[in-house]
Amino acid sequence: xxxxxxxxxxxxxxxxxxxxxxxxxxxxxxxxxxxxxxxxxxxxxxxxxxxxxxxxxxxxxxxxxxxxxxxxxxxxxxxxxxxxxxxxxxxxxxxxxxxxxxxxxxxxxxxxxxxxxxxxxxxxxxxxxxxxxxxxxxxxxxxxxxxxxxxxxxxxxxxxxxxxxxxxxxxxxxxxxxxxxxxxxxxxxxxxxxxxxxxxxxxxxxxxxxxxxxxxxxxxxxxxxxxxxxxxxxxxxxxxxxxxxxxxxxxxxxxxxxxxxxxxxxxxxxxxxxxxxxxxxxxxxxxxxxxxxxxxxxxxxxxxxxxxxxxxxxxxxxxxxxxxxxxxxxxxxxxxxxxxxxxxxxxxxxxxxxxxxxxxxxxxxxxxxxxxxxxxxxxxxxxxxxxxxxxxxxxxxxxxxxxxxxxxxxxxxxxxxxxxxxxxxxxxxxxxxxxxxxxxxxxxxxxxxxxxxxxxxxxxxxxxxxxxxxxxxxxxxxxxxxxxxxxxxxxxxxxxxxxxxxxxxxxxxxxxxxxxxxxxxxxxxxxxxxxxxxxxxxxxxxxxxxxxxxxxxxxxxxxxxxxxxxxxxxxxxxxxxxxxxxxxxxxxxxxxxxxxxxxxxxxxxxxxxxxxxxxxxxxxxxxxxxxxxxxxxxxxxxxxxxxxxxxxxxxxxxxxxxxxxxxxxxxxxxxxxxxxxxxxxxxxxxxxxxxxxxxxxxxxxxxxxxxxxxxxxxxxxxxxxxxxxxxxxxxxxxxxxxxxxxxxxxxxxxxxxxxxxxxxxxxxxxxxxxxxxxxxxxxxxxxxxxxxxxxxxxxxxxxxxxxxxx
Numbered sequence: 001x002x003x004x005x006x007x008x009x010x011x012x013x014x015x016x017x018x019x020x021x022x023x024x025x026x027x028x029x030x031x032x033x034x035x036x037x038x039x040x041x042x043x044x045x046x047x048x049x050x051x052x053x054x055x056x057x058x059x060x061x062x063x064x065x066x067x068x069x070x071x072x073x074x075x076x077x078x079x080x081x082x083x084x085x086x087x088x089x090x091x092x093x094x095x096x097x098x099x100x101x102x103x104x105x106x107x108x109x110x111x112x113x114x115x116x117x118x119x120x121x122x123x124x125x126x127x128x129x130x131x132x133x134x135x136x137x138x139x140x141x142x143x144x145x146x147x148x149x150x151x152x153x154x155x156x157x158x159x160x161x162x163x164x165x166x167x168x169x170x171x172x173x174x175x176x177x178x179x180x181x182x183x184x185x186x187x188x189x190x191x192x193x194x195x196x197x198x199x200x201x202x203x204x205x206x207x208x209x210x211x212x213x214x215x216x217x218x219x220x221x222x223x224x225x226x227x228x229x230x231x232x233x234x235x236x237x238x239x240x241x242x243x244x245x246x247x248x249x250x251x252x253x254x255x256x257x258x259x260x261x262x263x264x265x266x267x268x269x270x271x272x273x274x275x276x277x278x279x280x281x282x283x284x285x286x287x288x289x290x291x292x293x294x295x296x297x298x299x300x301x302x303x304x305x306x307x308x309x310x311x312x313x314x315x316x317x318x319x320x321x322x323x324x325x326x327x328x329x330x331x332x333x334x335x336x337x338x339x340x341x342x343x344x345x346x347x348x349x350x351x352x353x354x355x356x357x358x359x360x361x362x363x364x365x366x367x368x369x370x371x372x373x374x375x376x377x378x379x380x381x382x383x384x385x386x387x388x389x390x391x392x393x394x395x396x397x398x399x400x401x402x403x404x405x406x407x408x409x410x411x412x413x414x415x416x417x418x419x420x421x422x423x424x425x426x427x428x429x430x431x432x433x434x435x436x437x438x439x440x441x442x443x444x445x446x447x448x449x450x451x452x453x454x455x456x457x458x459x460x461x462x463x464x465x466x467x468x469x470x471x472x473x474x475x476x477x478x479x480x481x482x483x484x485x486x487x488x489x490x491x492x493x494x495x496x497x498x499x500x501x502x503x504x505x506x507x508x509x510x511x512x513x514x515x516x517x518x519x520x521x522x523x524x525x526x527x528x529x530x531x532x533x534x535x536x537x538x539x540x541x542x543x544x545x546x547x548x549x550x551x552x553x554x555x556x557x558x559x560x561x562x563x564x565x566x567x568x569x570x571x572x573x574x575x576x577x578x579x580x581x582x583x584x585x586x587x588x589x590x591x592x593x594x595x596x597x598x599x600x601x602x603x604x605x606x607x608x609x610x611x612x613x614x615x616x617x618x619x620x621x622x623x624x625x626x627x628x629x630x631x632x633x634x635x636x637x638x639x640x641x642x643x644x645x646x647x648x649x650x651x652x653x654x655x656x657x658x659x660x661x662x663x664x665x666x667x668x669x670x671x672x673x674x675x676x677x678x679x680x681x682x683x684x685x686x687x688x689x690x691x692x693x694x695x696x697x698x699x700x701x702x703x704x705x706x707x708x709x710x711x712x713x714x715x716x717x718x719x720x721x722x723x724x725x726x727x728x729x730x731x732x733x734x735x736x737x738x739x740x741x742x743x744x745x746x747x748x749x750x751x752x753x754x755x756x757x758x759x760x761x762x763x764x765x766x767x768x769x770x771x772x773x774x775x776x777x778x779x780x781x782x783x784x785x786x787x788x789x790x791x792x793x794x795x796x797x798x799x800x801x802x803x804x805x806x
Contacts, residue, residue: 031228033231033232033234033235034235034239035235035238035239035243035256036107036108036109036231036234036235036238037107038253039107039108039238039253039256039257039260039601040105040106040107041105041106041107041257041595041600041601042103042104042105043065043066043104043105043106043600044066044104045065045066045100045101045102045104047065047066048064048065048066048067049064049065049106049598049599049600050062050063050064050065050598050599050600050624051063051064051065051106051111051599051600052261052264052278052279052599052624052625053109053110053111053122053123053124053264054124054264054265054267054275054278055124055125055126055127055128055129055130056126056127056264056266056267056268057126057127057128057129057267057268057269058079058080058129058267058268058269058335059077059078059079059080059124059129059205060077060078060275060278060279060282061076061077061078061122061124061131062074062075062076062078062278062279063075063076063087063111065099065104065106065111065113065600066099066100066102066104067099068089068098068099068100068148069148070086070087070148070149072279073279074278074279074280075087075149076148076149076151077131077203077205078279078282079129079169079172079205080169080269080335081282081283081334081335081336082166082168082169083151083166083168084151084152084166084168084169084172084174084205085147085148085149085151085152085164085166085174085203086147086148086149086151086152087147087148087149088133088145088146088147088148088203089146089148090118090120090135090143090144090145090146091142091143091144091146092118092137092139092141092142092143092144092196093139093141093142094142097113097115097118097120098115099113101115102114102115106600106601108234108257108260108261108264108601109123109227109230109231109234110122110123117137117138117139118135118136118137118139119135119136119137120133120134120135120136120200121133121134121135121136122134123227123230124230125219125223125226125227125230126226126229126230126233127268128215128219128226129204129205129206129215130202130203130204130205130215130219131202131203131204132179132200132201132202132223132227133145133200133201133202133203134179134199134200135196135198135199135200135201136197137196137197138197139196139197140195140196140197141195141196142193142194142195142196143193143194143195143196143198143200144191144192144193145176145191145192145193145194145201146190146191147164147190147191150167151166151167151168152164152166152167152174153165153166153167153170153174154189154190155176155187155189155190155191156189157186157187157188157189157192158187160175160177160212160213160216161175161176161177161178161185161187161192162175162176162187162188162189162190162191162192163175163209164176166205169205171207172205172206172207173205173206173207173208173209173211173212174203174204174205175202175203175204175205175206175209175212175216176192176201176202176203177192177201177202177203177204177216178192178194178198178199178200178201178202179198179199179200179201179202179220179223180198180199180220181220182194182195182198202216202219202220202223204216204219234260234263237259237260237263237300238256238259238260240669241301241669241671241676242259242300242301242669242671243667243668243669244256244259244667244668244669245665245666245667245668246637246666246668247663247664247665247666247682248663250591250592250595251588251591253595254591254592254594254595254601255591255633255634255637257594257595257600257601257602258594258601258602258603258630258633258634259300259634260601261599261601261602261625261630262292262295262296262602262627262630262631262634263296263300263302264625265277265278265292265296265625265627266296266297266302266305266309267284269282269283269284269335270283270284270312270316270333270334270335271308271309271311271312271313271315271316272305272308272309272311272312273289273309273312273313273333274288274289274292274293274296274309274627275627276288276289276623276626276627276628277605277622277623277625277626277627278623278624278625279623279624280623281623281626283332283333283334283335284312284313284330284332284333284334285330285331285332285333285345286313286329286330286331286332286333286342286345286346286348286349287331287342287344287345287348287399288627288628289309289313289345289627290345290348290349290351290352291348291565291628291631291632292627292628292630292631292632293306293309293352293631294352294355294631294635294639295568295630295631295632295633295634295635295636295638296627296630296631296634297309298355298356298359299634299635299638299639299670300671301670301671301672301673303356303359303360303362303673306356307356307362307365310349310353310356310365310369311368311369313329313330313333313349314329314369314372316329316330316333316338317329317330317372317375317376318340318379319375323340324383325340325341325379325383326375326378326379326382326383327346327375327376327377327378327379327380327382327383328340328342328345328346328376328379329345329346329349329372329376330342330345331345341394341396341397341401342397342401343384343391343393343394343397343398343417343420344397344398344399344419344420344423346376346379346380346427347376347380347420347423347424347426347427348423348427349372349376350373350376350377350427350430350431351423351426351427351430353365353366353369353373354366354430354431354434354437357434357437357649358434358646358647358648358649359646359647359649359650359673360649360650360673361648361649361650361651361673362649362673366434366437370437373431373437374441374444376427377427377428377431377444377448378444380424380451381444381447381448381451385451385454386415386416388454388458388462389450389451389453389454389455389457389458390416390421390454390455390458390462390475391416391420391421391424391455392414392415392416393414393415393416393417393420394409394414394415395409395412395413395414395415396409396412396413397414398413398417398419398420398488399419400413400486400488400533400557400558401558402554402555402557402558403554404552404554404555410554410555410557410558410559411533411534411540411557411558411559413473413474413482413488414474414476414477415474415475415476415477416458416474416475417473417474417488418459418463418471418472418473418474418488418489418491418492418496419488419491419492421455421458421459421463421492422459422491422492422495422496423491424451424455425452425455425456425459425495426495428448428451428452429452431448432445432448432449432452456499457499459492459495459496459499459500460496460499460500462475462479462481463475463481463492463496464496464500465481465483468483469513470483470485471489471492471496471517473485473486473488473489474488484534484535484538484540485520485521485524485525485534485535485537485538486525486533486534486535487521487525487531487532487533487563487566487569487570489517489521490518490521490531490566490569490570490573491569493514493517493518493521493573494514496514496517497510497511497513497514508770508774511771511774512774512778515577515774515775515778515779516778518573518574518577519778519779519782521570521573522570522573522574522582522782522784522785523782523783523784523785524537524785525570525785526567526570526582526586526784526785527562527609527618527784527785527787528585528586528589528617528784529562529589529593529607529617529618530562530563530564530566530567530586530590530607530618531562531563531564531566531567531570532560532561532562532609532785533557533558533559533560533561533562533563533566534558534559534560536560536609536610536785536787536788536789536790537790538559538560539793539794540559540794540795541559541560541609541790541793541795542555542556542559542560542561542609542793542795543560543608543609543610543789543793543795543796544556544608544609544610544612544619545557545561545606545607545608545619545621545622546621547795547796548800548803548804548805549799549800549801549803549804550795550796550798550799550800551795551804552804552806555795556795557606559795560609560795561606561607561608561609561621561622562606562607562608562609562618563605563606563629564590564603564604564605564606564607564626564629564632564633565626565628565629565631565632566632567586567587567590567632567633567636568628568632568633568635568636569632570583570586571583571586571587571636571640572636572640574779575636575640575641575658576640576658576706577706577775577779578658578706578772578775579775579779579782580658580660581660581782582782582783582784583636583640583658584641584660585784586784587633587636587637587641590603590633591633593620594630594633597620598620598624599624599625602624602625602626602629602630603625603626603629603630603633604620604621604622604623604624604625604626604629605621605622605623605624605626605629606620606621606622606626607619607620607621608621609787610787610788610789611787618787638668638670640658641657641658641659642655642657642659642666642668642679642681643655643656643657643658643659644668644670644677644679646670646672648698648699649673650672650673650674650675650696650698651697651698651699652698652699652701653670653672653677653698653699653700653701654701654702654703655679655689655691655700655701655702655703656702656703656704656705656706657681657689657704658706659681659682661682661686661687662686663681663682664682664683664684664685664686665682665683665684666680666681666682666683667679667680667681667683668681672696672698673696674695674696675693675694675695675696675698675718676693676694676695677691677692677693677694677698678691678692678693678694679691679692687725687726687727688723688724688725688726689702689723689724690721690722690723690724691716691721691722691724692720692721692722693716693717693718693719693720693721694718694719695718696718697715697716697717697718698715698716699713699714699715699716700713700714700715700716700722701713702724702731702733703731703748704726704731705768706771706772706775710731710748710764710765710768711748712724712731712732712733712746712747712748713746714733714735714744714746716735719737719738720735720736720737720738720743721735721736722734722735722736723736730747730748731747731748732745732746732747732748733745733746733747733748
């Protein structure tokens with residue numbers, strides 16, 4: 001019944017009372033939005049960039065800044081996965097307003113087109129299925145609103161305005177009405193005309209005319225306060241307890257834009273979830289959601305919203321014990337149905353749920369979610385383990401899931417992929433180690449422990465090729481290894497290194513092997529524009545995502561195409577080894593892309609692996625706004641570059657920065673469950689850090705040691721601050737009270753020296769020095785993968801004329 005109620009709710013349109021949780025605001029909120037307004041982005045006609053807005057419920061609007069012809073399938077207003085209309089155009093005093101002639105500014109909350117004597121602004125509202133087309137002009141005359149395209153159906157003029165029944169949502173009613181009811185407004189069956197000056201038009205959708213009329217009446221009274229509330233919600237995400245200065249105006253602007261475009265995808269379509277991407281992934285995907293949730297919700301402290309995401313997916317879990325997918329959370333959840341064809345979404349659900357509990361201490365949520373977690377583990381143990389105790393799955397059940405005509409996998413990874421083994425091993429370990437989860441069922445605990453042992457053994461024995469020393473991407477059904485160089489191995493490096501270590505192996509050699517694996521993955525897959533899904537040296541490599549004269553785009557989807565979300569794990573891997581140069585270059589390239597290329601303020605789903613002939617940079621492809629692309633860029637900034645991680649229910653803050661010392665004057669506020677950590681990195685000095693805690697107490701641990709050997713620690717109380725200075729490889733922490741009086745200090749390693757255990761301290765320093773020397777040797781002159789089109793590629797062997805189509 002719970003699942004059905006969510007599906008039914010998703011099919012209905014939004015209501016005025018539906019507002020997203022989290023950083024909410026009211027019409028009484030401050031009228032000034034300085035950070036939000038600073039993000040306004042002028043766009044030229046030559047750029048003609050994509051833009052999108054959502055209502056945080058089930059609708060989005062998508063268009064291009066200067067384009068009059070709606071020739072993209074998903075242009076316009078889309079509600080609950082249905083296209084309502086494609087676009088609109090305006091006629092003022094007999095002249096069509098041409099977008100190519102307009103000065104256009106895109107902001108996170110609106111798009112404005114200034115035609116000189118007429119200016120239009122398009123806005124959406126939070127939780128209300130309506131659009132506001134605000135028109136400003138001092139010229140008297142007639143303003144006509146007309147639809148572009150025909151999917152809105154035929155109109156009928158009535159006293160309210162002009163009514164339509166959209167072809168893809170024929171049970172709904174679409175109304176175009178004047179903002180100000182006036183006898184001067186008149187409708188013809190296909191368009192609505194009003195007299196200017198005016199406040200423009202409302203476009204509303206509802207399940208009945210009565211519902212639409214009620215919403216119209218209320219909207220006319222409250223649209224200004226609703227607009228301010230929406231702006232205040234957005235301002236709260238980029239200021240105050242979430243303020244950010246990344247040390248450079250463009251870098252700051254890119255990160256704040258991505259924060260807002262990522263949050264744009266947090267919706268209420270089927271409970272609370274995260275759209276996978278726009279324009280065509282306007283639904284919830286399990287793996288995408290739990291990859292995206294950290295950078296989208298955790299790092300901004302939207303913990304209550306995140307908890308609702310877990311509740312929504314738990315409500316959609318397969319709870320039929322007879323089902324082969326028993327215990328799985330959905331791969332894809334849409335108003336018209338739920339699919340469970342994913343092997344990685346469920347362990348990611350468990351891992352990120354445990355992370356949320358660790359950050360917040362929300363043991364009540366852990367208890368609430370425990371039946372879901374228990375079913376998930378039980379379902380995997382019952383249905384997915386092979387005779388060797390490894391997790392088996394279908395060819396397209398990993399994130400590399402593209403199929404030809406829905407049948408044959410384009411990049412088959414059946415039936416035991418390396419990332420699936422590692423995810424399930426981590427999921428079980430996380431549950432057993434978390435204080436928030438209690439395995440009360442002794443039989444299940446025993447089985448889970450046995451599975452951990454078998455997966456660990458299988459990883460060590462079967463996923464490092466004995467002959468070549470290469471990592472195995474997956475085991476084929478016959479047990480043979482697939483040695484294709486794919487990015488999935490990035491997810492497994494630390495786990496493989498841990499489970500494959502044997503006492504008889506020299507530790508230095510073992511560590512060097514791990515670093516060599518990381519180097520080979522980076523050099524073989526990571527271009528300056530992102531991480532490819534297959535090495536360009538592979539016979540199955542596809543150099544361009546869309547190359548219809550040679551192959552279907554889905555054939556290239558996971559066989560060479562670049563996916564920016566993979567940048568996250570690639571950058572994380574190197575940064576945690578203390579390698580900064582190349583990850584920082586990739587990070588900055590993504591920031592530039594969000595500001596200058598494609599959709600305003602967002603990262604796309606994909607890119608070509610190689611630049612097309614004559615170009616020096618790869619094209620962006622796929623969806624123009626992809627949740628996990630944006631979220632992983634944001635997570636890396638917060639948790640890897642600035643290095644802030646929250647543990648112990650918010651009572652412990654670990655900071656391991658990997659910010660280049662050339663980047664100065666960086667500051668960021670991080671919301672905790674209670675209180676805010678205010679941090680400054682390299683304020684006018686590359687060797688200083690300062691942190692202040694407001695509204696809570698916590699233990700702060702700080703280290704610049706990539707090997708994690710040495711920490712400087714201080715129990716910081718609300719109102720206190722600490723300053724950390726690095727001098728000759730040693731960290732000195734000085735603590736101050738709220739009146740700026742020194743209350744104590746500590747030096748990294750000093751406690752060991754005071755205790756007389758100098759040998760232990762010196763041993764750790766020697767171990768750190770040895771690691772750094774080894775690391776520098778392995779990653780010397782690392783660089784990026786150099787794009788090179790290999791001759792005689794299989795993917796380019798057959799030319800199709802006319803080109804292939806969908």
